[in-house]
Amino acid sequence: MGLVVQKYGGSSVADAEGIKRVAKRIVEAKKNGNxxxxxxxxxxxxxxxxxxxxxxxxxxxxxxxxxxLLTAGERISMALLAMAIKNLGHxxxxxxxxxxxxxxxxxxxxxxxxxxxxxxxxxxxxxxxxAIVAGFQGVSADKKDITTLGRGGSDTTAVALAAALDAxxxxxxxxxxxxxxxxxxxxxxxKKIDWISFEDMLELAASGSKVLxxxxxxxxxxxxxxxxxRSSFSGLQGTWVSSEPIGDKKVEQAIISGVAHDTSExxxxxxxxxxxxxxxxxxxxxIADAEINIDMVVxxxxxxxxxxxxxxxxLPKTEGRKAIDALEKNRSGIGFDSLRxxxxxxxxxxxxxxxxxxxxxxxxxxEALSDAGVNIELISTSEIRISVVTRADxxxxxxxxxxxxxxxxxxxDEAVVYGGTGR
Amino acid sequence: MGLVVQKYGGSSVADAEGIKRVAKRIVEAKKNGNxxxxxxxxxxxxxxxxxxxxxxxxxxxxxxxxxxLLTAGERISMALLAMAIKNLGHxxxxxxxxxxxxxxxxxxxxxxxxxxxxxxxxxxxxxxxxAIVAGFQGVSADKKDITTLGRGGSDTTAVALAAALDAxxxxxxxxxxxxxxxxxxxxxxxKKIDWISFEDMLELAASGSKVLxxxxxxxxxxxxxxxxxRSSFSGLQGTWVSSEPIGDKKVEQAIISGVAHDTSExxxxxxxxxxxxxxxxxxxxxIADAEINIDMVVxxxxxxxxxxxxxxxxLPKTEGRKAIDALEKNRSGIGFDSLRxxxxxxxxxxxxxxxxxxxxxxxxxxEALSDAGVNIELISTSEIRISVVTRADxxxxxxxxxxxxxxxxxxxDEAVVYGGTGR
Numbered sequence: 059m060g061l062v063v064q065k066y067g068g069s070s071v072a073d074a075e076g077i078k079r080v081a082k083r084i085v086e087a088k089k090n091g092n093x094x095x096x097x098x099x100x101x102x103x104x105x106x107x108x109x110x111x112x113x114x115x116x117x118x119x120x121x122x123x124x125x126x127l128l129t130a131g132e133r134i135s136m137a138l139l140a141m142a143i144k145n146l147g148h149x150x151x152x153x154x155x156x157x158x159x160x161x162x163x164x165x166x167x168x169x170x171x172x173x174x175x176x177x178x179x180x181x182x183x184x185x186x187x188x189a190i191v192a193g194f195q196g197v198s199a200d201k202k203d204i205t206t207l208g209r210g211g212s213d214t215t216a217v218a219l220a221a222a223l224d225a226x227x228x229x230x231x232x233x234x235x236x237x238x239x240x241x242x243x244x245x246x247x248x249k250k251i252d253w254i255s256f257e258d259m260l261e262l263a264a265s266g267s268k269v270l271x272x273x274x275x276x277x278x279x280x281x282x283x284x285x286x287x288r289s290s291f292s293g294l295q296g297t298w299v300s301s302e303p304i305g306d307k308k309v310e311q312a313i314i315s316g317v318a319h320d321t322s323e324x325x326x327x328x329x330x331x332x333x334x335x336x337x338x339x340x341x342x343x344x345i346a347d348a349e350i351n352i353d354m355v356v357x358x359x360x361x362x363x364x365x366x367x368x369x370x371x372x373l374p375k376t377e378g379r380k381a382i383d384a385l386e387k388n389r390s391g392i393g394f395d396s397l398r399x400x401x402x403x404x405x406x407x408x409x410x411x412x413x414x415x416x417x418x419x420x421x422x423x424x425e426a427l428s429d430a431g432v433n434i435e436l437i438s439t440s441e442i443r444i445s446v447v448t449r450a451d452x453x454x455x456x457x458x459x460x461x462x463x464x465x466x467x468x469x470x471d472e473a474v475v476y477g478g479t480g481r
Numbered sequence: 482m483g484l485v486v487q488k489y490g491g492s493s494v495a496d497a498e499g500i501k502r503v504a505k506r507i508v509e510a511k512k513n514g515n516x517x518x519x520x521x522x523x524x525x526x527x528x529x530x531x532x533x534x535x536x537x538x539x540x541x542x543x544x545x546x547x548x549x550l551l552t553a554g555e556r557i558s559m560a561l562l563a564m565a566i567k568n569l570g571h572x573x574x575x576x577x578x579x580x581x582x583x584x585x586x587x588x589x590x591x592x593x594x595x596x597x598x599x600x601x602x603x604x605x606x607x608x609x610x611x612a613i614v615a616g617f618q619g620v621s622a623d624k625k626d627i628t629t630l631g632r633g634g635s636d637t638t639a640v641a642l643a644a645a646l647d648a649x650x651x652x653x654x655x656x657x658x659x660x661x662x663x664x665x666x667x668x669x670x671x672k673k674i675d676w677i678s679f680e681d682m683l684e685l686a687a688s689g690s691k692v693l694x695x696x697x698x699x700x701x702x703x704x705x706x707x708x709x710x711r712s713s714f715s716g717l718q719g720t721w722v723s724s725e726p727i728g729d730k731k732v733e734q735a736i737i738s739g740v741a742h743d744t745s746e747x748x749x750x751x752x753x754x755x756x757x758x759x760x761x762x763x764x765x766x767x768i769a770d771a772e773i774n775i776d777m778v779v780x781x782x783x784x785x786x787x788x789x790x791x792x793x794x795x796l797p798k799t800e801g802r803k804a805i806d807a808l809e810k811n812r813s814g815i816g817f818d819s820l821r822x823x824x825x826x827x828x829x830x831x832x833x834x835x836x837x838x839x840x841x842x843x844x845x846x847x848e849a850l851s852d853a854g855v856n857i858e859l860i861s862t863s864e865i866r867i868s869v870v871t872r873a874d875x876x877x878x879x880x881x882x883x884x885x886x887x888x889x890x891x892x893x894d895e896a897v898v899y900g901g902t903g904r
């Protein structure tokens with residue numbers, strides 16, 4: 059008898075019908091002889107509604123209370139799911155993050171899991187129950203306050219529980235059939251990936267693929283927990299994410315896993331920076347002190363005539379204002395001429411561990427973009443990824459061109475429904 | 482510096498505006514030099530919406546999960562209230578029933594408080610915080626499961642915390658100005674009661690007055706916690722409920738506290754019961770085994786010719802079907818001719834400790850009803866209460882007649898808005 063952790067996102071439990079459908083699927087897994095632990099997100103728009111309420115009473119909702127508020131969402135969905143399972147004649151018990159032993163640090167709104175002590179879950183399973191656990195939440199080790207894990211927190215909860223319970227697999231149920239070679243909304247011929255390595259999945263997640271978040275994949279890789287991303291609306295096999303191909307998926311790894319894109323970032327160029335040691339450090343210390351995460355960083359060669367250079371970096375659009383303010387405030391300390399802000403950019407990334415040993419990939423990537431008439435503004439590469447920044451308008455065409463050039467197009471013309479994973 | 486426990490019902494925190502209004506009032510109490518603990522119910526219709534969801538996924542929602550679900554309501558309101566207070570520049574922390582140390586038995590959906598260990602609340606207060614506590618909920622002593630306290634649970638939470646923290650007063654904020662000598666929707670000239678003893682308040686609550694529930698008053702009496710029932714919409718003094726009149730309310734106790742009525746009950750008459758020992762016991766053992774609470778019980782003198790008698794009792798209409806079924810099932814064991822069920826009845830009660838030493842009260846009560854042309858079907862009395870059952874249609878007229886006859890009418894013609902207290 060195996061132990062399976064299943065995670066259902068908000069879109070899978072958006073209403074009573076969805077909850078009943080998910081309950082049936084859970085009971086099936088139980089009937090197949092598994093011990094089943096289910097991690098569930100808040101129903102549909104619940105979280106947005108709670109955030110809206112919070113903003114009505116306070117323009118800057120405080121961390122601790124904001125977490126207390128948001129965790130009500132999972133409390134509702136998990137209790138309803140347990141009821142729906144009982145109604146099918148099976149035993150189920152719901153547990154808050156705290157009850158499930160999800161111990162975090164004290165950073166409200168984006169806490170990190172520091173330990174999982176699932177004693178009550180073990181007991182519930184040993185007594186023959188299906189255990190339903192609230193995703194996205196935990197309890198702080200020091201103050202015993204309720205915390206939330208931030209975006210993608212429910213996926214992380216599921217993987218962390220799977221690791222602590224030594225589960226065979228962590229199944230992430232969502233509203234798409236799996237991870238695709240590109241966003242099917244942009245590339246009609248995108249193919250579902252049957253298996254992908256943790257490393258490639260990490261790069262895809264970092265490059266804009268929204269099916270799994272970086273943090274959750276990182277956690278799964280550290281504890282070597284296979285993830286199976288699949289649709290809660292169909293019975294199809296989805297995408298396996300693991301260190302080695304599983305079962306009949308023992309195929310040679312593809313050179314390229316997929317093409318990801320991201321239009322949620324902006325670019326800041328710091329113009330006229332003296333080309334001397336310590337300048338880049340001064341800029342990025344300023345940004346770090348403002349608690350802003352940046353993505354790509356590119357420094358051009360300085361013009362010999364002036365001794366000045368430009369440094370560009372990308373960051374989430376939502377952090378743009380804050381970054382500009384922080385840099386302006388420290389202008390004299392850093393010493394630069396001006397700042398340029400551009401939020402009409404997009405990033406296209408090609409990901410695949412196979413490119414390490416295939417020197418033609420980089421060239422083929424640039425050729426495909428050139429053939430499509432797409433101008434490249436920034437380039438950044440890792441061993442298994444190439445990313446470029448282009449105009450935002452060029453992104454769909456660029457993604458399609460690269461997808462075709464690397465032979466990723468599917469033969470089927472079937473349309474794929476694609477959406478977010480909730481939290 | 483005193484310690485005050487304030488409780489706000491669902492109608493007081495029905496929306497963001499209500500929450501902000503309540504936050505201001507709480508901050509005022511704090512500014513007046515008090516330590517403030519606030520118990521809050523779920524917002525407006527939240528609980529009904531959650532119950533509705535539960536019924537959609539399961540026709541018979543299970544106890545443990547149902548409690549987990551419902552407690553999400555207070556989690557939302559308390560977090561929002563804490564945010565709203567912080568937004569006014571004061572420190573506030575919210576606590577679930579479990580965090581506040583509200584320990585209960587394991588009877589889900591109607592748990593009883595067995596202990597209160599408010600260590601975290603004390604700490605929060607000592608650090609200068611306003612403590613916000615979720616009403617209506619606790620944690621079971623044995624299994625550490627979340628429980629709810631049933632109807633009126635938030636009032637009970639407030640009184641229990643007031644007792645555990647040795648508060649000066651437990652203020653119950655609601656949408657009416659206090660406890661009235663009769664329901665102002667029925668009796669326009671009903672007066673607000675300035676002070677009422679625990680005993681009289683218990684009888685009023687048992688007789689249909691909905692402002693405070695029996696259980697909460699009972700708890701307050703046991704620990705001698707003064708309750709101040711008042712409106713969250715006005716700054717007026719409300720009704721003090723305590724063992725002795727407080728401050729300038731040291732007046733001689735009125736003979737009559739008020740007139741209560743109740744049209745939520747039905748009457749069952751067991752017809753043709755052999756007039757011999759053990760018959761009543763057989764009937765009420767049957768009812769008790771079906772877990773039905775009954776109210777009045779009346780047995781008429783038996784007719785000498787037949788040796789048979791009739792036994793009538795009243796019970797909540799919602800339990801009527803269950804009681805009839807239970808009795809029919811045990812018809813041969815009990816031995817009766819037939820059952821009569823009547824849900825068109827009403828109960829009028831006159832309450833006042835003064836009636837013990839005023840023999841004319843009973844006579845005056847019946848005369849008032851007679852003068853109003855109201856027929857009496859059942860009579861039941863205690864030392865400080867007389868209750869009669871009449872036709873439901875006669876109730877408003879009967880209440881007004883009794884209210885006037887005992888000199889309770891107010892001189893003012895001002896209309897009073899009157900409603901329930903949430904839970």
